[in-house]
Amino acid sequence: MSDQPDIDRTDEEIITLLRQDARRTFADIAERVSISAPAVKRRVDRLQQEGLIVGYTAIVDHRRLGLPLQAFVELRFDGRTKVDDIASVAIGITEVETLYTTAGDPDAVALIRARDVDDLKRVIDLLRRSRHVTGTKTLMVLGTSEPPHGLRR
Amino acid sequence: MSDQPDIDRTDEEIITLLRQDARRTFADIAERVSISAPAVKRRVDRLQQEGLIVGYTAIVDHRRLGLPLQAFVELRFDGRTKVDDIASVAIGITEVETLYTTAGDPDAVALIRARDVDDLKRVIDLLRRSRHVTGTKTLMVLGTSEPPHGLRR
């Protein structure tokens, strides 16, 4: 359970560049951070091994992939529910993009992607019928915006 | 504003593979989907051009990068607020990972990442003082879980 290993300015820059475009070449990164490509590769290998970089993913347009609807479903559980049981409500439901367990009024929040209203309804019903779930509240997402992604300190 | 272009099974597989690991080579993908590497490249180029693949990013461990706290901040706005004004509350606040505009009780939800409680407090205060914001409600995230990422239909 280590926490923050020694990350210098160059490591930060490399991470930022890879967050902006994960398919950048080492040579490209090397030029931007002013060290050689092999040196970049070694740093990236290290960052991965230390678990700072967990992986790389393609960002897709869900609308064009046939999942235009997005919603938060707040979940409330009965008092006996263990935290691990909470996480298990999402398993097998592919429409659940992320399940957040939370401290406070909703015990969890599921971020859903759905094809259409019927699909969304089906997913909500599935969640509502899950063991220990005592209630839900759904919040439709109209739009999202995020910063250019990478300048985060 | 086109929507769903012709995506065949191979395109879907390619997208899934790139979502699992965006740094996969065309040769690697080619082997897995049983076509040639140049054919994969052409498809990926097309998927990018059609806007199905928007970009590629590195997934980082925010805890180890010094941002261990995560929270939802529900935002309520006064009646005269335009939707575009809602999105603008997040600009300049690097701790806002995503701002969701929503239909219903909260008008928007900001997903926040913070260094520590003071940082979180600072961000919440910033949001509360934003123009048109009439109230907030904060929900701490205890944990997240997401499906292996890619099997989504």
Added chain:
DNA sequence: TCTGAAAGTGCCAGAAT
């Protein structure tokens, strides 16, 4: 299929400890 570019590896130099 072919050419140039990038990835990946080994080796050595220099700096920091």
Added chain:
DNA sequence: ATTCTGGCACTTTCAGA
């Protein structure tokens, strides 16, 4: 002296036409 990090040279693999 040793450890860490970078550069260089080289081979293998990939990208792109």
